[in-house]
Amino acid sequence: MPFSDFHGNPDVVRRVREMLARDRFPHAVILSGPAGSGKFTLAQMIAKTMNCLERPATDDLPDFCGRCANCVRIAEADDLESRFAEAMEARENLREADKRETRILVQTHPDVLIIPPDPPQMLVKVDQVRHVIGEIYYKPSEGRERVYIFSDADFMKEAANSLLKVLEEPPDFATIFLLTDNPSALLPTIRSRCVQLRLAPLTAAEIEEYLAEVRPEWKARERGLVARLCGGALGRARSFDLAQYLAARQDALALLAPAMGARDHSELFKVTESYRAGADGKSKMDATIRVLYSLLEDLLFVKSGTPEMARNHDMLAELNRMAEQVDFDWIVAATERLGELESGMRRNLLRSLALDSFAAALEKA
Numbered sequence: 001m002p003f004s005d006f007h008g009n010p011d012v013v014r015r016v017r018e019m020l021a022r023d024r025f026p027h028a029v030i031l032s033g034p035a036g037s038g039k040f041t042l043a044q045m046i047a048k049t050m051n052c053l054e055r056p057a058t059d060d061l062p063d064f065c066g067r068c069a070n071c072v073r074i075a076e077a078d079d080l081e082s083r084f085a086e087a088m089e090a091r092e093n094l095r096e097a098d099k100r101e102t103r104i105l106v107q108t109h110p111d112v113l114i115i116p117p118d119p120p121q122m123l124v125k126v127d128q129v130r131h132v133i134g135e136i137y138y139k140p141s142e143g144r145e146r147v148y149i150f151s152d153a154d155f156m157k158e159a160a161n162s163l164l165k166v167l168e169e170p171p172d173f174a175t176i177f178l179l180t181d182n183p184s185a186l187l188p189t190i191r192s193r194c195v196q197l198r199l200a201p202l203t204a205a206e207i208e209e210y211l212a213e214v215r216p217e218w219k220a221r222e223r224g225l226v227a228r229l230c231g232g233a234l235g236r237a238r239s240f241d242l243a244q245y246l247a248a249r250q251d252a253l254a255l256l257a258p259a260m261g262a263r264d265h266s267e268l269f270k271v272t273e274s275y276r277a278g279a280d281g282k283s284k285m286d287a288t289i290r291v292l293y294s295l296l297e298d299l300l301f302v303k304s305g306t307p308e309m310a311r312n313h314d315m316l317a318e319l320n321r322m323a324e325q326v327d328f329d330w331i332v333a334a335t336e337r338l339g340e341l342e343s344g345m346r347r348n349l350l351r352s353l354a355l356d357s358f359a360a361a362l363e364k365a
């Protein structure tokens with residue numbers, strides 16, 4: 001998995017690799033960007049390049065081989081979610097007293113440490129930073145550079161203050177990454193000691209290109225739809241449940257049909273009846289509510305003369321037909337009704353009845 005496998009933000013990647021080529025990589029980096037933009041993937045790629053035993057060049061810039069002992073071991077943490085779950089499980093199995101003292105850390109290579117936020121608060125705690133301080137001044141043992149990746153840089157106050165001390169005087173052979181979707185939440189004193197690199201959300205075209213590689217079984221139209229629905233996040237696009245989305249959209253359209261002039265309500269009742277109590281019914285309901293919001297928003301885009309903004313772009317012709325049936329006031333009223341439906345669900349109203357009355361209210365609105 002060399003740098004050419006990184007999707008999006010080619011300018012940032014090039015800058016990173018140029019810094020690596022000059023051997024002038026900053027010792028503290030804030031890597032920011034929305035969820036799914038590849039912050040952790042990029043930090044891992046940099047850690048591999050810093051420590052790769054082969055260190056090949058591609059496009060005349062440093063890369064990593066992905067095969068040497070260092071690359072392979074660092075890559076074991078690429079699936080951070082699984083490593084995090086394992087660390088959590090290991091902690092759960094400790095004696096009560098040890099459990100309280102143990103902090104979650106992920107380490108698959110002696111010179112690369114990942115510091116995730118510690119549950120249940122999901123914040124980085126002072127003991128985790130102390131662990132970093134305890135080892136960062138020792139020379140790397142098997143690589144060239146010690147790398148510390150705070151995978152979600154959300155610190156408890158004491159931890160942030162503790163980190164400041166390392167940032168003031170990091171050793172030459174260490175790099176600290178702070179990954180965040182909101183750099184302004186970091187202390188100004190931390191920000192001022194770091195170089196900031198910002199990843200932008202991926203464009204729909206970049207995500208479509210990626211999906212063509214990993215989801216060749218999807219039709220081009222479906223890949224286009226998912227690219228628009230995942231908000232620029234590659235991870236969401238990859239794991240997107242298209243079948244569930246299309247089923248929820250079918251239901252959402254049935255709910256809107258009476259308001260669009262449909263006379264026959266039998267399809268509507270068949271749909272609302274299928275929303276049962278229990279956990280299954282809940283996730284189905286949540287999905288349908290999300291789709292309803294996106295359809296109402298799309299109707300707004302179409303009516304405002306910006307249909308290219310619509311996310312359900314694959315059904316633009318139908319959106320156009322629907323938009324002719326309603327006016328702006330209806331869309332506003334429908335969005336309010338949808339908000340009421342959503343809060344009704346939190347109060348455990350019967351799902352099928354709530355959907356019936358939602359559809360009836362839209363018909364009258």
Ligand SMILES: [Zn+2]
Binds near residue numbers: 067
């Ligand atoms: Zn390598």
